[in-house]
Every structure is written in C-alpha cells, then in structure tokens.
Amino acid sequence: MKGPGLMLSAALAIAAFSAPAGAADETLKQALEDYGSAAGTIAASVPFCGGPEKELSYFIAQVKQLAEKAGAGPVEWASIAIAMQKSSAAAEIGNHHCTEDGGRSLATDLLEKQKALQAALN
Numbered sequence: 001m002k003g004p005g006l007m008l009s010a011a012l013a014i015a016a017f018s019a020p021a022g023a024a025d026e027t028l029k030q031a032l033e034d035y036g037s038a039a040g041t042i043a044a045s046v047p048f049c050g051g052p053e054k055e056l057s058y059f060i061a062q063v064k065q066l067a068e069k070a071g072a073g074p075v076e077w078a079s080i081a082i083a084m085q086k087s088s089a090a091a092e093i094g095n096h097h098c099t100e101d102g103g104r105s106l107a108t109d110l111l112e113k114q115k116a117l118q119a120a121l122n
Contacts, residue, residue, distance in 0.1 A: 031120035032076055035113040036083025039063040042106045043084060044091035049098035060084075066114050071121035 039060075046056045067080055096102040 025120070028120040029079075031113070031117040032072075032079040033083045035067065035110070035117045036080040037087040038106070038110040038113045039080070040084035040087025040089075041091045041093075042110060044088040045093045045097045045103075045106065048093040063110075066110075067117065070114055070118035072117065076121070 043056060043059060043063075045051075046059060047053075063080075063084070064077060067077055072080065097106060
C-alpha cells in the first residue's frame, strides 16, 4: 500500500487503540462519521471521474486540513479516516458526479458536514 491507502491504514491503527474525545457524545460521533462519509464519497469519485492519484492525495490532505480547522485532532482524524474508507468503498458513483453540478453538490455536502463537525467540536 502506498499513498492514501497507507495513510488510511495508519489512521485505522490509531483508532483501534483510542476513541474520539467525548466518545459518549453522540453528536460528535455522528458529525465525525458524517464528515468522513461525505469526504469518502468524493474520494471515490476522483478515480471514477479520471482523476490521478495525486489529485486524490491532495484531496485527502485538504479534507484533513478542513477537519483540523474545525478543531479535530489526531484521534478525531482517525475516526474520520475510518468513515472515509467505509464510505469510499460503498459509494455508488455515477457519471453525474463527474459534472460541474455533481461535483458542486458533493463539495457543498462536505462543507455542510465540516460546519456541523466544527459545531460539535466546539
């Protein structure tokens, strides 16, 4: 494994030994899962729509940066990465996602989830 797969594997290993801060807080857990799920759908669309692996790596770095901006630390990122991996594997990407409207819809969903994540973390 190399690139994004290695990063997600490392995050999975971290998550196996720790739970998100305030794990009892269902709102936070849901926000972490929702954000990761939205990001995972976009991640699945990158190769489907013909994007190179560099684009996928760049996207994952941006997702992490947005999560950190919202207040996520390493433990929260590990939970997000797990949700991303699950969502990416299960995503049903179609040609519509490769259009401007489809891409905008996915990006808007991600940014809404980022706002919810920020609210849950603060």
